[in-house]
Amino acid sequence: MKKNSLKILCLLFSVAAIAQQPKTKKEFTTSGKKITVYTTAENSKLRLTSTDNLTFSAAKQPLETEFSVFVEPAKKFQTFMGIGGAITDASAEIFAKLSKEKQAEFLNAYYDQQKGIGYSLLRTTIQSSDFSSGSYSYIEEGDKDLKTFSIDHDRQYRIPLIKQAIQKAGGKLTTYVAPWSPNAFMKSNKNVLKGGTLLPEYYQTWANFYAKFIKAYEKEGIPIWGTSTQNEPMATQTWESCIYTAEAERDFIKNYLGPTLKKENLGDKKIIVWDHNRDLMNYRANVIYSDPEAAKYVWGMGFHWYETWSGGAPMFDNVGKVNEAYPDKKLMFTEGCIEKFDAAKYQFWGNAERYGTNMIHDFNNGTVAWTDWNILLDQNGGPNHVGNFCFAPIHADTTTGELIYTPSFYYIGHFSKFIHLNAVRVSTAVSRSALLSTSFLNTDGTMATIVMNQSANELTYNLIIGAEKSVVKIPAHAIQTLVY
Template sequence: MKSISSIFLTSILILQANYSSSQNAGSPGVSSSKSNKKIQIYTTAENSDLKLSLSNNLISKEKATVFIEIDASKTFQTFLGIGGAITDASAEVFAKLSPEKQQEFLTAYYDKNKGIGYSLARTNIHSCDFSSESYTYIAEGDKDLKTFNIDHDRKFRIPLLKRAIKTADGKLTLFVSPWSPPAFMKDNNDILHGGVLLPEFAQSWANYYAKFIKEYQKEGIPVWGLTIQNEPMATQRWESCIYTPEAERDFLKNFLGPTLEKDGLGDKKIIIWDHNRGDMLEKRAQLVFSDPEVSKYAWGIGFHWYETWNGGTPKFESVGNVHKAFPNKNLLFTEGCIEKFDATKFQFWGNAERYGLNMINDFNNGTVGWTDWNILLDQNGGPNHVGNFCFAPIHADTNTGQLIYTPMYYYIGHLSKFVRPDAKRISETVSDKVLLSTSFKNTDGKIATIVMNQSDKNVVYTITVKSQKNTITIPAHAMQTLVY
């Protein structure tokens, strides 16, 4: 029986060969009829060997029941990228892999030809729950930051970031996020369990962001942007800090924004909120973006998908409402993962479909980029210093040294590999909600249409672009990317 990683390597090599040849010699395995000539179909499907596989044999002569019409003349937001968070946990697990498995992992995520071409990344400013311990970059009580250093990160995280950037051909858009100020700067004197930033340390904390960015850039790691605070309305048993809407606004307006400008970092993109979709997303946007004195510092607003924690449905409409209200500001998905780790569910297909559902709907509501949580965790869903274990698209079994590719990895790849930075989302209509879809036009002129079928049955659909029509079968519980 083949290992999961060997199956992955075989499929990805086939994909690379087919993708390369299709760029040079038309679509292999497709009839020479005019309607089918210019399209390539890549499919991932449950209960099959299809994993980002070239599958033009799914061109169909059956009668379609769903119709997708593309209008490339109508364009929307510009695509920033797709990626995941390079946390301490990810870096610590990566360091335990053999050199061969490390290279396989890097290729799988960051090589746009042999892998799925991640172009976006997030990392934590000192510790978060996905660190093996709590730590900061200064001695406790050092308000003037005289002891500031990032030696902790040089052991695991910085080496992984550098290799990821190199594998991505030097083009990895990185933003950074704090989970909590140091304990002495907070009213609860605790880096964990919420609390608020004390006013007398606001300037010191703003200086801390600037020092972190500068130190990372000295290491050759460009920082594109930052969020003000991870989940500012959640008191957690791990690193956390509470900001009311007004407190976040005032910290940005009076301290963080001016400090970054003063320190020559005014080009860094500042992202507010960095918490769940829903009413608060809209309220934060309204408060900050409607005030010119603070809005000038804010590139956009970030959000997570955990608003469903109490059994509710995803609030995609709140993303759309912010986009409509503030079309000149940017929406960025900054974190999402499958919670409550269960080692029996590495291959549970519903996890992948949750990713597909969220990605497609977020992009169709104006989101410019999408950031998964940890890029790598171990076989236990960690390490995590408070036991908050979860899933990642790829896990490493540190006992066997093998990589475990989950269906989530392939579903994310259906967008990240084929929709490239600076693409424009284009208009489409879908006749039946049995299929979800989104479409982008890349800068090379090629269009990528992503189609997802969550139903238990194969669906035959026709996609129309101007006068070109193709009828295609999408298997049950499958994701497809059409490139044409």
């Protein structure tokens, strides 16, 4: 009887152990799958257009003369957390000038997953930036105790647009914020413009400012996911700007910003460091992440694409090197736009290809999220109170009330529409430099492979996954998303 009881007990333990084992995820397979191809191409009407339905067949060793894209679903990397753009004062002011019909069209274009390109990420500013009609503050000058703090300025244009964007996106947009400058009285140059540094005696006041802002926005029904320490902390600009060396940013986070957010019950808010170009990101990472007391408060690093101002090429490898050195910290592209607005170049294809190239390289180097700059500007590339006029993916001509969609909008859409939240990037490589590619496995089991043709020729390429392949045509200067 004892032996039988022991057997039953062992059996129960075995059943319990099996029940507790994690269920193995079904491996990705191409078996029985069809490929839907969406294409955007220069000198055509193709704009996120469904252009082909393909099937898989047996693959064999490709030749050196062929163009091929290789996807290995078993090799998985970072988890995707979104693509979006910035709602600046400029974007919100122009949106307010549109007719109700055009406002609805605009919101659908960016934030509706079916009708539009499905943005899931949003950046906005703490106080004014160059893309405001003028400089402004949430406090009266000299108020070190922040007794006059109020976000009333933002209630006119910015907050209403953010709320509508969140609603259109299905009730959730991962929203993060960034300051361009502390108030003049807190700075070494006594000016919100033209650089300067935060005076040490105002470190605590400024840390309190972030907490006040986050709480004020959350009271408005706008959840804040995180904040960067400072937009472009090594750039002395003609507009709102403030300089932090790597050591200064480290110490501000370690001694003030991190502890203050924690004390104010905002310890769940993510802190993003750097928020500037790829050129110096490795130094900033080394200094801040090597200090455990600072690093414990930091979610990861934000970066921009403007390092090409010096005449060099984009420093994509630096992103990968930060990722390699600090794999426990995340990477987020926090700002990019096409500079030097020129209305004659609304449809200039090179602008869109800049987006495609940057996005593919950044994702392949470990980036988890990607944020464009202004979501909307007017026919002058503004408003901008210091004349720093730029492009946005969509412009509004305020004289006619029409929306102008640039090719960049569609190139971004090839990623944001088809890569879903919590997708995982998988290994993807190309055999020829004319092509660029990245792939993400969505949680519903579908794969989205983005392929960009940088050449002036139509190309035929193999999409090879394991022992199966499909043969795909891509027009000259085009981008495709293959969903399968």
